[in-house]
Amino acid sequence: MSVSLNPGINANCYSSISSQEIADEEGLQHASKSWARRNHIFLIETALFTNVFLSGFDSTITASIYQLIGNEFEDVKIASWITTAYLVTCTSFQPLYGSFSDILGRRNCMFFANGIFALGCLGCGLSTNLVTLIFMRAITGVGGGGLITLSTIVNSDIISPDKRGIYQSFQNILVGTGAVVGASSGGAIAAKFGWKWCFLIQVPISVAGTVMTYLFVENQQTPQDQCASTNKWRQIDFSGAILLTLGLTSQLIFLTVAGSTAGEGFPFIDLKSLGFLLVSIASLVVFARVEKNTSANAIIPHHLLDGNSRSILIIGFFVGFVAYAYLFTLPLYFQVVGGDSAAQAGLRLAIPSFCTPIGGLIMGIAMKDTSRLPALLTSGISLMLLGNLCFLFINKSTPGWLNFVLLIPANIGQGITFPSTLFSFLFAFSIRKQATATAALYLFRSIGCVWGVAGTSSLVQVLVSRSLKKHLKGIISDDDISHLLSKLKQNTSLIKSLSPKVQDVVIKSYAFSIRSVFALTVVLSLIALILSILTKVKSSEQEVRSLAALERRISF
Template sequence: MPGSDDENSGQPSISPISTDAHHRREFSEDTPLLRAATDLPYYHSIQSPDETFRDHELAADVELGEDDETPSEYETRLGRAISFSSQTGIEPSSLESAMLRDTSRRRHGSNKGVNGIQSRRGSTATGAEGDGNVQEQKSPFHGGISVRQFWLIFLGLMGNMFIVCFDSTIMASSHPVITSYFHSANSASWLSTAFLLTSTAFQPLSGRLSDTMGRKPPLIFGMVLFIAGTLWCALAQSMTSFILARALCGLGAGATMTMGSIITSDLVPIEIRGIYQSYINIVYGLGSALGVATGGAMADHLGWRWEFGVQIPPLLLILATSCVFVPRNLGLSHNKENESFLTAMKTFDYKGSLVLTAGTTFLILSLSLGGNIYPWTHPLVLTALSIFVVSTPLLIYIELHAPRPIMPLHLFTHAPRSNLIFSNFVSAITINAIIFNMPIFFQAVRLETATSSGLRLLVSALSGTVCGVSTGFLITWSRRLKWPLVLGGALVFLGPLTLTTITKDMPIAIVLLFLALGSMGQGFQFPGTFMAILAVSDQAEQAVVTSTLMLWRSLGTVIGVASSSLVLQNALVKYLDAFVSGPDKEEVIRKVRGSIEAIVDLDPHYRSQVVAAYSASLRATFIGAAGVGLITLLLVSPIRMPRLGKRS
């Protein structure tokens, strides 16, 4: 009999599907007590149909915080609540039920536990639906994509990034061959300027466009532009045509590099994003190194046109893969998926995009030409600077009133994101000031060849790559975001500070160690900043945040080269005039300012004077870089960062 069974067992028997009135009454009395189980955060994270919220809560529960309860503590507390309020005399031992054991396993267990919750409501899913849910939960990636689809997308993005990095660095070693072919050696600087100008200007535009029309259209459009520009480079018949082709390549490179980072952040949960950032750093380092190492050799043995021709087949394969596997609605919010293209584009910030692109373009143009190709007083340089100065307040006004600004101003007015963006910008200035001027030290002070000085830079490049790769894995392992910012900021400051002490006779090992410090700081700082700003930004803002961060980093690169060159040249005028003495003083100064290679052929008397002048000028440049690097450390030291898995 039921009554005797209950008496013998000492425990009540409750059937959730009983039709007996007494049992229904007994169940309703216990319902408020049993409902306590559903008030727990991790219960709701499992039951919630919102996939994003559920994934976030499960990620946050991987590691128990100070306020988290273990399953055993929860069972004890629930048992006490039932004992004291139900007056049924249920002992805590009676809580060893399947429901609570399953709850514990759901919190710490497998995907199967997560998907097995529907039986509590008395409803059973079909076999097909259950299998589909289990399959979906097995993928750790966002967007409802499978593991296989993710890797097809990610490998395509990484392949494209590798080729873009290769393409952007082959000019370093092959531009003498190309400019000589067209008999235009005086136009060599335009090859890099055209690429850098368009790639930098197009980064924020592609990021905000992806919020309006989804990630796929800007990605595919950027790939098509890059393929067309690369093919144009291979077929160019004049220097003007080749420069225009490099500008088109820059447009495609800016879009695809930005979209690669944005799509990776869309698909990869923030708590494991560091691992994939390390993969990106590996590809970036390998592509850049291979371009520098093989560009000259390919130009000499295969012909410079094949440097671009070999890129076309893999680029076409990557384009086809992206067209097939990148989801069409990736990056679109739910209420925008059904909008037409014209409706979505009505909210796009056209005015801000135009002014930002113009201002960025003319700033880069003035900094690239001024003091390099033309004097700073040249009308073209002054006009470019004037347009930038006028566009800056105009952009601020437009962005203050735009409904969806291309560069939201609140990113620059609230910590920690403002600190992260500006520290990223300042670090880029410091690091590029070092990289640009250290070859001058090796060639003008130590009197080494250009080839030898280039090989010296490989040490710093490798050290920066190793630190960058390690940072992503270490962030994922430690779940802490601030340490790479502080460590990177300290090294960015110490790098140029130690370089102020280098001399002609200092052992080369010590010089290379001091040179590596700044690159190591970059390796910690850049991926650390990227991870940190994603962690403190909403998912809806990650595209504009990513493109803004990359824009300011690129601007820092240009400003670092231009400003350090300006300091060096002005200091050189002063120190050459002070240190060089003799009847041929004016002729010697003219020669060494026109060509560093002329220093080796000077009379020993003049050579030592010129070397001393270059050494003093470089010391002044590195002192300025150290001062800028200190700003990086001051910006990141006071900010507070959350631990991974808990978005703020």
């Protein structure tokens, strides 16, 4: 196998590489090659792709059942926390796996991530109340944050750049397949066996992934290996990890509390939610200062936020927001407005979702020539924009076949956009910086995903509340309106038991609110598209020569 330095789109980072950095690059490359040869590449990829499939499956299976679980426990207003609790811990721990794996080793971190993920899934399946379930979803997210991140990092260690696109496309196919299986089967599994089996079914697969990780993935050799064990722990940025976790958790609570208290006035100035927002802002500001001055391995090194890299991270945030707002709002529309069951809503999403891995495969094949990355990024975002626009033309009378067709562009676009943002960012840095760069990109994308789920859930609650207070006035009393709003936050299935006149108003209110969410995703997609067009990545002839010289030094 050829294992070589990622030549990338932007060679700026290589134009002044020191002899020590070249030596480190050479050592890392030879170390990666060594253990990749000892363990057959097929076995390594089997271990990695098992984790990747699980991550895709788990990320979507709750999309079609969280409403059902909320109805069972009669607390729909916090049911979105089944998803967001996972996302917030997953988001918080994702960047930690980058710097931690540089210090403690890839296999050690992957073993930890797999084990915690399996434990969390088991706990979810054994939960008897909503609070316990949400807590165990948060535990699952601690492990889930490392599944895709570490798989991507290990592949960056051992796969040459000209083949990375193909391997990444396989990874995307498995993520997409897992997502399709999760989204389409969640409702059916819950209906036939109970929602707990949506989590329990993941346990044996996760255990198998844990065993394969231990057997086939080795800890890479790094410059830190020459240090004493105690010095390794000193390299871990504990302060940054705590501040980042606090900042993101507070941010999530702000979004959820703001949505659950929607009603009177503008919800986001509610004192309770405002307090969480202020804690989040303060924590993240202090986190940024700590990262700039820390002597430990920074979770997000300051140089990752320079120039074009910053634009790619912002694009990552927007596409994460749009993708998850799309994924988690569609089932709500089909269940509340379309009258579908959870299983039917999942089936509606199944066929279009197969287009996501197809988009990833297209991207992987096209990326053999890395100069195509800017065009791929722009094309993918354009398709996501088109797909979100298409939803605005869906209504209750839209034929089923047309629903499928209108949902296809966004899924293909996501399949192209996610890996193209990843490689547009990664290829700007040397292999020594790949782990932290991968984690940084995934962090910004995941923050977007969190806002896409929690933020849009809050927005729907706000708009439904205002619409019902306006349009039900004179039909039922104000007290009855308040009571209805309270009940809808707990259980949307009661809509079918309302009088025809009130039911019609409620359904139209949800339809308007969900369309407003998609109007927002259209705007954000457009901003991301403009950024992708304006982000120009240049490489001078001198920089290319420097890259080629360094490549010759370390290739084998």
